[in-house]
Amino acid sequence: MTETTLLTTPLTSLHEEAGASMVDYAGWSMPVRYLSDVAEHEAVRTSAGLFDLSHMAEIIVSGDDAAALLDYALVGRASGLALGRAGYSMMCAPDGGVIDDVIVYRRDHDYFMVVANAANRDAVLSELWARREAYPAGDGSCQAAISDETESLALIAVQGPESADIVARMCQRGDDDVHALKYYAAANVVLKGGVHAYVARTGYTGEDGFELFVGADVAQDVWALAVETGGDALTLCGLAARNSLRLEAGMPLYGNELSRELTPFDAGLGWVVKFGTESKPRGAFVGREALEAAASQVPERALVGLVSQGRRAARDGYSIVDAEGGAIGTVTSGLPSPTLGHPIACAYVPAEIGAPGTEVTVDIRGRRESMTVTKLPFYTRQERA
Amino acid sequence: MTYPADLAYSKEHEWVRGPLEEGAEVVVGITAHAADALGDVVFVDPPQVGAAVIAGEVCGELESTKAVSELYSPVSGEVVAVNDALDPAPETINSDPYGEGWIVKVKLSGAPEGLMDAAGYEGLLG
Structure with a gap:
């Protein structure tokens, strides 16, 4: 094994003190889990979880x-x-x-x-x-x-149905701004202790949630404030839970569902490309010509969700096979879903077998298992009254 | 993490409890290190009772949300019991890897070779 110096976040020492299992993630030493990745996942679905995302x-x-x-x-x-x-x-x-x-x-x-x-x-x-x-x-x-500014800022996420209450209580003036914040909106707030934070209602878990951008120098104070404010309702979460949460929510991960070899249209995310309209024209942008061509074509393959009633999970890189065993598609992410209790996966398959309800065969370590194409996401949160 | 002194260990991170001699029945599981590396085990696919297992060869699978790991038999012999309690509660492997989290019992076809004591195994982990 070669020794490489991993980047650390302002919170790395706290993770180590808390007994987290640390892994190399994109060159950073990050907590993959604290105690139980399944318990961390469930905490975000039912209450709230706290994540260090300062590697972003x-x-x-x-x-x-x-x-x-x-x-x-x-x-x-x-x-x-x-x-x-x-x-x-x-x-x-x-x-x-x-x-x-x-x-x-x-x-x-x-x-x-x-x-x-x-x-x-x-x-x-x-x-x-x-x-x-x-x-x-x-x-x-x-x-x-x-x-x-990656290393001068820390990114701390509070995600889950209790997150709005927790983040509001972290604010100096029991801030209603947090509750009023719309999805994909952000505001400057002052946290208890006088710390300034840029708080966004964004996340990668499929739950209501917030991401707090704070100075690296105050990151440990903000983390401690979150832990103290959240109490039993807030669970420390690692990257394993983050990945299982995002996959259930059908959110793509770069390197798995997205890559240099694929356009946004290949990934079913063509809506992110804005060519402009008559009332809002748009000029040149890098990739425009190629993307216009991609937008006008019927894609040969589709990014789909797969579910199975079996127990063995299809994983990143496994093949979708035809009746003769030849590879016709590829799994990009897959795991046993903690919330749903059965395996889920995302895969690129030929468009003609991409319709929900279609049965496909996946080669799972030499054994063929049947999975069913399903609409993404696998999991949608219940809106609270 | 602890590695009980009364167990023998394989380099594939399994443990063996019992007399290491032909005809003896031994208990097999995975070490605390292996359980921790895998994360919460959510599915165990063990060999079946009556199956012949060979030391160093794959005899089953363990899955967590994070990864799948093959189970290597640390000994050769015949599977005489499988821990059915793991089917509804696979996380027992994480909470009690050397006790209730045992995986199979094997009747040895010969004295096992290449196993380590706890100190040797901890040395392997570095």
Whole structure:
């Protein structure tokens, strides 16, 4: 085994003290679980969970041309975001392949925060620099600053049906702003102790939830405040629970459902690409021509959900096979669903067998098992009255 | 994590309890290290009673939400009992890996080779 120095978050020492199992995730030492990944998963579905997501990349794009640059560099329209709103978007290559999926937060008129996957931090940063050079005239005249704030910020997520109450109680003035915050909206709040946080109603679990962006220097205080405020209603959660929660919620993971070899349309996420309308025209953006072509084609394959009544789970990389045993599709993610009690998986299959209810055969370590195509997501939360 | 001194251990992270001689019945499970690496076990697919198992060869599977792991038999012989209590409660492997979380009992076809004592196994883990 080769020794590599892993990046640590401002909270790593707290995870180790709490007895977490730590793993290398995209070059970061991160908690995969504290005690029980299934209990952590269930806590988020029924109460609330606390996650350290400080490995995620935060890239600040600011200045007079910030909105225009992001409109050119990403497939969504950052300029169309209202202040304090967030949007799911993607960065694509000129051939339409996905470089990363990101969330863009408009923190001020000319101040955007792009949250990218840890594994794609360098790729997104270098593409943003290159695209700034190219935009608008290839003369480097774009007035936008790009700053990688990944290591100066911590990202702490509180997710689950109790999360709004917990986050509101973490605020200095028992803040109603938190309850009033809409999904994919964000606001500056002051937490107890006078700590400033940028709180977004976003997440990756399929539950109501919040993500708190705070300075790395105060991250341990905010973590402790969350633990104290949440009490028994809040469970420390690792990345294993995060993955099982997002898969149940049918959310894609870069490297599994998304890659450089696939366009957003291949993944059934063509809606993130905004070509513009007559009333809201949109100019050039990287990948536009390839994506227009992709949008006009009937896809040959489809990203589908699979469920099984068996017990053995299909895993990332397993093949969907035809009657002769030949591979016709590939599983991208799969596990035994803690909430549903049976195996679930996402897979790319030929479009003609992509309709819900279709039976497919998966090669699970040499044994063929039957699974049924189903609509995504596998799990949808009950709205609370 | 603990590694009881009265057990023998394989390099594939199984433990064996009982006399290590031909004809003896021994109990087999996975170590606390293996259970921890896997996470919460949600499904155990053990060999069946009567099956012949061979030391170092795959004889079953363990699944968690995070991963699937093959179960290697640490000994050769015939499976004489399977822990049916794991079927409704596979998480017992995590909570009590050396006790109620046992997986199979095997009647040895010969004295096992290549097993380690607790100190040797802990040395393997480093």
